[in-house]
Amino acid sequence: MQLKGLNDHQIQAVKALEGAVAVIAGAGSGKTRTLTYRIANMIDNNIFPSSILAVTFTNKAAREMKERVVDLIGPQGFAPMISTFHSFCARFLRDEIEHLGDTYTRHYLILDEDDAKQVIRDTVKELNLDPNRYNSNRLKDYFSKVKNGQYDSLEYEEEKVFIKYNEYLKVNNSMDFDDLLNYTLKILKENKAVLDMFQERYKYILVDEFQDTNIIQYELILLLGSKYKNVFIVGDPDQSIYGFRGANYENYTFFLRDFKPQIIVLDQNYRSSMHILTAANNLISNNRNRKTDKLLKSDLGDGPLVIKEVRESDKDEAYFVARAIEILVHGGYQFKDIAVLYRSNAIGRIFEEAFLRYNIPYIIYGGISFFSRKEIKDMLSYIRLALFEHDNISLKRIINTPRRKIGQTTISKLEAYAAIHHISMYEAIDRINIGGQTREALQSFKKIIQVLRDEITQIYDLTQVVDLALQLTGYEEMLRLEGNEGKDRYDNIQELKSIFYNGAVDYKGTNLEKIEQILDDMALKTDLDLEDDKNTVKVATIHQVKGLEFKAVFMVAMEETVFPSDISGSFTEIEEERRVAYVGVTRAKERLILSHAKQRFRYGQTQYNSPSRFIEDMDLEKNKEKRLVVEQEVAPEVVQDDIHVGDSVLHEKYGKGVVVMKNDEITRVAFSIEFGIKLFTTGHQALKKI
Ligand code: ATP
Numbered sequence: 001m002q003l004k005g006l007n008d009h010q011i012q013a014v015k016a017l018e019g020a021v022a023v024i025a026g027a028g029s030g031k032t033r034t035l036t037y038r039i040a041n042m043i044d045n046n047i048f049p050s051s052i053l054a055v056t057f058t059n060k061a062a063r064e065m066k067e068r069v070v071d072l073i074g075p076q077g078f079a080p081m082i083s084t085f086h087s088f089c090a091r092f093l094r095d096e097i098e099h100l101g102d103t104y105t106r107h108y109l110i111l112d113e114d115d116a117k118q119v120i121r122d123t124v125k126e127l128n129l130d131p132n133r134y135n136s137n138r139l140k141d142y143f144s145k146v147k148n149g150q151y152d153s154l155e156y157e158e159e160k161v162f163i164k165y166n167e168y169l170k171v172n173n174s175m176d177f178d179d180l181l182n183y184t185l186k187i188l189k190e191n192k193a194v195l196d197m198f199q200e201r202y203k204y205i206l207v208d209e210f211q212d213t214n215i216i217q218y219e220l221i222l223l224l225g226s227k228y229k230n231v232f233i234v235g236d237p238d239q240s241i242y243g244f245r246g247a248n249y250e251n252y253t254f255f256l257r258d259f260k261p262q263i264i265v266l267d268q269n270y271r272s273s274m275h276i277l278t279a280a281n282n283l284i285s286n287n288r289n290r291k292t293d294k295l296l297k298s299d300l301g302d303g304p305l306v307i308k309e310v311r312e313s314d315k316d317e318a319y320f321v322a323r324a325i326e327i328l329v330h331g332g333y334q335f336k337d338i339a340v341l342y343r344s345n346a347i348g349r350i351f352e353e354a355f356l357r358y359n360i361p362y363i364i365y366g367g368i369s370f371f372s373r374k375e376i377k378d379m380l381s382y383i384r385l386a387l388f389e390h391d392n393i394s395l396k397r398i399i400n401t402p403r404r405k406i407g408q409t410t411i412s413k414l415e416a417y418a419a420i421h422h423i424s425m426y427e428a429i430d431r432i433n434i435g436g437q438t439r440e441a442l443q444s445f446k447k448i449i450q451v452l453r454d455e456i457t458q459i460y461d462l463t464q465v466v467d468l469a470l471q472l473t474g475y476e477e478m479l480r481l482e483g484n485e486g487k488d489r490y491d492n493i494q495e496l497k498s499i500f501y502n503g504a505v506d507y508k509g510t511n512l513e514k515i516e517q518i519l520d521d522m523a524l525k526t527d528l529d530l531e532d533d534k535n536t537v538k539v540a541t542i543h544q545v546k547g548l549e550f551k552a553v554f555m556v557a558m559e560e561t562v563f564p565s566d567i568s569g570s571f572t573e574i575e576e577e578r579r580v581a582y583v584g585v586t587r588a589k590e591r592l593i594l595s596h597a598k599q600r601f602r603y604g605q606t607q608y609n610s611p612s613r614f615i616e617d618m619d620l621e622k623n624k625e626k627r628l629v630v631e632q633e634v635a636p637e638v639v640q641d642d643i644h645v646g647d648s649v650l651h652e653k654y655g656k657g658v659v660v661m662k663n664d665e666i667t668r669v670a671f672s673i674e675f676g677i678k679l680f681t682t683g684h685q686a687l688k689k690i
Pocket residue numbers: 005006007010025026027028029030031032033034236239269270271546547548549586
């Protein structure tokens with residue numbers, strides 16, 4: 001294979017086929033590129049493609065890597081296992097789960113974050129605890145930390161919820177994301193034969209973004225790799241940004257101890273021009289706890305100066321960014337070359353409003369994810385229940401959607417009956433003593449599921465199954481009656497079909513296995529994985545764009561209390577925040593624009609924040625400030641009512657919601673998961689501020 005397009009150090013790493021290797025290098029130095037070429041080169045050197053396991057941090061990164069390997073060496077490139085830790089574990093468990101010796105079966109269900117939080121809420125309610133005090137977001141986070149080995153104790157009542165939550169998951173043959181990793185590790189630790197088999201299967205292991213692996217993930221690498229020790233890791237200590245989730249940079253020290261790798265350093269940045277790199281170098285040099293004090297340098301020239309912009313309000317800032325994007329696009333940039341990055345999810349909404357007004361196509365990550373939209377989950381639940389009638393969680397989701405007069409009391413009765421008799425809720429339908437109309441409704445629901453099952457097992461084509469489900473269940477009709485919003489939801493379901501259609505080639509195994517893999521992937525997906533070839537501006541948190549690059553990057557809301565966040569106070573936390581800023585800066589290839597606002601509406605009040613210390617850290621004065629020519633653009637007048645983005649509102653039918661976007665024509669409100677997001681004309685009487 002030609003190793004054109006690599007420098008000497010990169011070639012050295014690519015050619016080191018056997019033994020452990022650690023590539024430790026700064027942002028944009030070609031670590032991921034080197035790892036990808038190495039996979040291709042291994043196959044080119046007759047290493048059996050399916051003996052290669054590469055783990056990456058996001059599904060998107062995995063997909064890009066696969067495409068790249070196929071580009072380099074052709075269809076053989078499809079054979080290596082290139083996936084995230086979670087997808088790898090999900091597949092492992094489909095085959096090996098019976099070794100747990102537990103009640104789990106291979107058709108276990110993966111619960112995404114929202115599902116898991118719902119189970120927590122139900123549990124809190126069942127235990128008669130105060131849902132405000134035992135908030136599901138907070139508990140989910142704690143539970144995750146316990147499962148990751150970060151916490152070892154919970155307060156008494158929390159512990160009760162934790163135990164009940166896990167029991168519920170077990171009884172319902174389901175797992176959260178943390179369980180996927182933990183159970184995989186448990187099986188490998190306790191079953192020598194299984195471990196042997198997997199050590200033989202994956203003789204070559206590669207890990208991207210090693211700095212963000214947590215202790216459980218490291219243990220997995222250690223177990224799988226300890227026999228042949230062909231483990232290749234790439235990472236950058238300055239980009240370690242998941243400490244709060246238990247990522248542990250000590251893993252690198254352990255790796256040195258356990259694998260005694262050859263160490264390769266890459267010192268040339270190929271991504272960014274020098275003004276950007278100088279800002280990055282200055283910034284990170286303020287961290288005292290650094291593993292190396294490397295400087296990034298590139299041959300790409302000075303490039304444009306880094307721009308710093310201050311605006312009166314958060315809204316002005318959003319309009320500034322919108323105008324600046326227009327100017328960049330006018331000057332030849334495409335929308336997809338541009339990213340707007342911030343520290344925490346809540347900041348994104350105000351940009352949505354400005355971009356809508358300016359007709360700037362954008363995709364916002366971390367809002368209500370495509371894969372957690374109600375209509376998408378409903379369709380997936382119909383499919384799952386048709387395939388696996390024991391899946392009570394899916395059953396509960398759709399038994400009365402569309403409405404078929406099966407009320408909460410009936411559902412609770414079914415659940416209790418099923419629990420007592422150790423059968424599924426689906427089976428309980430026939431056995432439970434319920435009369436009259438409800439009985440009929442239950443039977444016709446069951447009939448629908450049977451028809452869907454026949455369809456799936458005869459044709460194994462999920463796109464057709466979705467069409468059938470839309471018709472049979474009355475779902476399509478229900479959406480039609482919802483008008484415009486129903487149309488959006490219908491379009492989402494069509495998008496789901498195209499994901500099924502496009503994804504079908506990626507899977508191996510029997511028809512049923514393929515379908516199960518598709519469903520697993522759906523549970524593990526994030527918006528970042530949606531087809532993003534579309535020409536849209538990416539609006540995201542910095543964490544979400546790790547490893548990616550953009551011609552122009554706007555880092556917005558660069559303000560104290562926002563970034564660094566007001567929840568980070570300790571020395572270590574501030575240093576981690578600074579690394580997050582460093583990751584943001586180093587995403588930019590050509591242009592970096594930093595902005596902050598004097599006033600920001602946050603947590604229901606107006607805040608006055610000073611500029612982020614990280615701007616100061618970048619020492620831009622040396623860069624000589626220069627402004628992008630952006631006309632002063634004030635935000636258009638908004639029809640006045642007292643409802644603002646972020647406010648809680650009450651609606652007679654939909655209950656409590658939060659305003660997620662507002663301009664003078666429309667106000668968007670997110671209600672509970674059952675109702676989702678609704679649009680209102682601004683000033684609408686039906687919304688009452690609470
Ligand atoms: P990060 O730390 O952000 O994950 P990285 O070290 O993984 O960065 P890559 O994403 O692999 O870096 O590479 C950064 C950019 O530099 C990419 O556009 C890549 O194609 C390019 N690049 C890497 N090596 C070379 C090279 N030898 N010649 C030309 N371009 C290169």
